[in-house]
Amino acid sequence: MSSDCKEHARALxxxxxxxxxxxxxxxxxxxxxxxxxxxxxxxxxxxxECRRGQLDMRTRIRGPRSY
Structure with missing residues (x-):
């Protein structure tokens, strides 16, 4: 698992x-x-959304969305 989604996984x-x-x-x-x-x-x-964003090339380049 990427370190980007570890916080989301811990919260879940x-x-x-x-x-x-x-x-x-x-x-x-x-x-x-x-x-x-x-x-x-x-x-x-x-x-x-974090895990899906790792598969979407546009999201990987642009980074995660900040809502």
């Missing part, structure tokens, strides 16, 4: 660890697939 992991699914003993992959984790949707989306 921290949010997921606070969710009921993970506290109930669920695995991260299983909990990400469920729709009940709404509080982590922003972190999940930002991580997805």
């Amino acid at each position: 992991l921290a949010c997921m660890q606070e969710s009921k699914c993970m506290q109930g003993g669920g695995k991260l992959r299983e909990c990400l697939k469920t729709d009940e984790v709404h509080q982590c949707e922003l972190q999940r989306r930002s991580y997805f």
Whole structure:
């Protein structure tokens, strides 16, 4: 994983660890697939956009968007 997305991944992991699914003993992959984790949707989306941006050549050249 690129160092650019590590912060997004850490934020998503921290949010997921606070969710009921993970506290109930669920695995991260299983909990990400469920729709009940709404509080982590922003972190999940930002991580997805970061990873997608690494594949898009225009984004790789221009850098990440700042909203």
